[in-house]
Amino acid sequence: MSDHIGFIKEIREIVSGITQSNIDFQKEITQSNIDFQKEITQSNSDFQKKITQSNSDFQKKITQSNSDFQKKITQSNIDFQKEIHENNIKFQDEIHTIVSGITKNNSDFQKKIHENNSEFQNEIWSTVSGISKTVDNCSTKIDLCHQLIGFCNARIDDLQLEIDVLKNVAALKSEKDKASTSAVVPEAKDVENPPEKNLPKTETKAVPVNCGMRQLDETDKNAPNERKLKADKEDKASTSAVVPEVKDVENQPKKHLPKTETKAAKSCEETIVLLIEHLNEFGLVADGVFVILENLAKEKGKEYAKKVQDMKTHCSNIIDFKIKPDDADSIRRGLRFLNMPLKEFGRDTLDRLKKNSDGLTEEANSQIENLRRAFSALKIAFDNAIQKYPHASCSDSPVLLGRVDHLQVRAIASTKNSIKVEWYPISGGIIDNVTINKYVLHHRRRFQSDEWFTTERAPQNEAFNVELRPLHPASKYEFYISAFGGRGKELRKSRHVCATTKSD
Known part of the structure; x- marks a missing residue:
């Protein structure tokens, strides 16, 4: 108990020194940071509940005002001190670090508040996060x-x-x-x-x-x-x-x-x-x-x-x-x-x-x-x-390339550098979009830099066209075709569909 009384006297001396030299500083904190203290109170309610399980009066006085909190530190709260001593030694160390940091670097600390209030908030939040590791773990x-x-x-x-x-x-x-x-x-x-x-x-x-x-x-x-x-x-x-x-x-x-x-x-x-x-x-x-x-x-x-x-x-x-x-x-x-x-x-x-x-x-x-x-x-x-859907070469006339459950796929035109493909919703449902997974084959090398392409929303029972212009033109193309319906659920993925462009 003598150690505890000594600790209380030390804190009393430190606080009285801070109170005498920083009355204006405390008023400024009280006036300009009320919202910030409310935010701490709201966002760390779980942490404060744990502290106030054995001393609810202490927590209420903390949330009322910063000045009341500093006054209550100097009081003889034996139960609170025992709880800190027995179950929260790390919390005491952090308080010692904070108090000593304020005492040694008080002028720098004041400048930091005036220059950048957000940095001060980040430091306080960092301290609270370090104390309430359990809350952070729960959030994770x-x-x-x-x-x-x-x-x-x-x-x-x-x-x-x-x-x-x-x-x-x-x-x-x-x-x-x-x-x-x-x-x-x-x-x-x-x-x-x-x-x-x-x-x-x-x-x-x-x-x-x-x-x-x-x-x-x-x-x-x-x-x-x-x-x-x-x-x-x-x-x-x-x-x-x-x-x-x-x-x-x-x-x-x-x-x-x-x-x-x-x-x-x-x-x-x-x-x-x-x-x-x-x-x-x-x-x-x-x-x-x-x-x-x-x-x-x-x-x-x-x-x-x-x-x-x-x-x-x-x-x-x-x-x-x-x-x-x-x-x-x-x-x-x-x-x-x-x-x-x-x-x-x-x-x-x-x-x-x-x-x-x-x-x-x-x-x-x-x-x-x-x-x-x-x-x-x-x-x-x-x-x-799926042999009944053979591969086909593109030409100027429509050629059936393949079929998904809700789509019919046709190549309706082709040039050396592009293939124009028609997608038609044959089942009568609304299709949100059609995604083409393109793999461009060129000299037996696979290019994927232009891998995904998504069309606009397709009107119900209406055909819509897609013109593909790969970054690396090649003589052969392979497509993986997917149709997405309600809630983004994939209706069915077809096998890959090959198409051959016209050569000069």
């Missing part, structure tokens, strides 16, 4: 929660899109199954490969991605080097080569199969199943997706049901990837995965994820390699499923 956590809510909302939209696609696929398959015989699985085999008796052994070879990750792993075990070389070649082909090269790679093992709409639809469904499996490996798809897959399995038979169950078990075994929680880029890439071109994901995102593999398990690193190979095959499957 609230901001993080808002960000997380935003990520979750975006993810919910993506999942809803994926669920809608799966429901459509299920409806189509259900209609086909009802129109065909009751033996669903043999019927699917007939579509894929006419010789029924050879299907169980040759199904994987006929369609590269009609299976889950386990079958891909078995192929890798039998010929890991060959699969890796093939995957690397496919990655390079998807990066710099034009679409005919991708088609050649895909059609080589399947040239004996009939290219029918039924085959394309089946391949698309199998591709979706494989896509869902790999998305689940990263924990990005809700369990509700498995409910949809299981409903499909009931219609298709026991063999398909076993495949879904194996997929579910496999995903649950590897869902706990040790991805670093502070890797914001990985989180954003994961949440936006469904909106990314497949070959961009396979070539770019997986490469980056591999570079940041310090926090991943050995099993996860192995699965990333498998995922790279799977997405190379996945891209081929998507190209196969």
Whole structure:
């Protein structure tokens, strides 16, 4: 207690010295900084509540006036002093620092207030922030929660899109199954490969991605080097080569199969199943997706049901990837995965994820390699499923380039340096805008300096034109086309559409 009484006497002497020499200075603070003190009182209510839990009278007198606060410091407030001594030693140190700083540099401090009041406010705010670290931490956590809510909302939209696609696929398959015989699985085999008796052994070879990750792993075990070389070649082909090269790679093992709409639809469904499996490996798809897959399995038979169950078990075994929680880029890439071109994901995102593999398990690193190979095959499957929209060269007459769910895309004119493209909303809905992701190919080099282009809002049921003028003119162009509807939700992304300009 003697130390406390000594401390009180020291403060009493300091305050009396300040009071005698700075009466005008205190009046100036009282008159010119009332609003500033109110701001401190309002913005730091949580901090002041913590201080005033044991001494509410002390806080009320602080907020009334600065002069009352200095008078109350000199009083014998034993409970307050005990609380400072026991629970807030750092707070005492900061008060000593502030008081000694005012005593030693009083003249400079006054000049600073007169010259720049904002600097004085920043210093006070810095002091308060240092004292109320808990409040700042809470604010930071609230901001993080808002960000997380935003990520979750975006993810919910993506999942809803994926669920809608799966429901459509299920409806189509259900209609086909009802129109065909009751033996669903043999019927699917007939579509894929006419010789029924050879299907169980040759199904994987006929369609590269009609299976889950386990079958891909078995192929890798039998010929890991060959699969890796093939995957690397496919990655390079998807990066710099034009679409005919991708088609050649895909059609080589399947040239004996009939290219029918039924085959394309089946391949698309199998591709979706494989896509869902790999998305689940990263924990990005809700369990509700498995409910949809299981409903499909009931219609298709026991063999398909076993495949879904194996997929579910496999995903649950590897869902706990040790991805670093502070890797914001990985989180954003994961949440936006469904909106990314497949070959961009396979070539770019997986490469980056591999570079940041310090926090991943050995099993996860192995699965990333498998995922790279799977997405190379996945891209081929998507190209196969949409063969009915062939690539076309531009000319002066309208040429159908491609189609998104809500848009029809036509090239209506071309010159050496530009392509004029017509976008027409064929579904009758209102489309907020259309975004074109342009990749300009020139001497097998990819330019992205003029990457994004967004049109104005399209009137309902009216065509609108876009004239593209890339910074680096080339003979071939590739587009990724996206249509955005209500609330900014992406309606559907088409495959890339190639167009060739006229040469001189």
